[in-house]
Amino acid sequence: MKPVVSALNAWSCVVISIFAIVILSVLGSLYGSNNHSFTGSEGDPEDGPAVAASIYVAVIVYAGFFVFCGFQAYLHLRDSRGGAISLR
Structure with missing residues (x-):
């Protein structure tokens, strides 16, 4: 599979999603x-x-969002190593 979004967008989405999950979970528990x-x-x-x-x-x-962007980031990592099976 090929990634749909760029690597920078995927990693940015992962980081923002983690912060949002933590902050919103705290707010939800307080409410x-x-x-x-x-x-x-x-x-x-x-x-x-x-x-x-x-x-x-x-x-x-x-x-x-975290799952989707994490999968996109994984695809970028796999693609940078030479695909699913590396022959190096």
């Missing part, structure tokens, strides 16, 4: 536990678990 600093004032949402559920959907989307 899910009804932490008073996130759900306590007037401008904050009242239903913390509903907000946490939508944040976890975003985590799943970023996990999909």
Whole structure:
């Protein structure tokens, strides 16, 4: 298989996806536990678990990006070594 995106884009997507998964997971857990600093004032949402559920959907989307971009990066690594079977 040939990679669809460039190596720089694939590795950038991998790094951004990892950071997004970590940060959004922390935010989702804080909203899910009804932490008073996130759900306590007037401008904050009242239903913390509903907000946490939508944040976890975003985590799943970023996990999909991570898998796709990680596979693209793997294809670039394999291609730079001479293909699936190297005869060197």
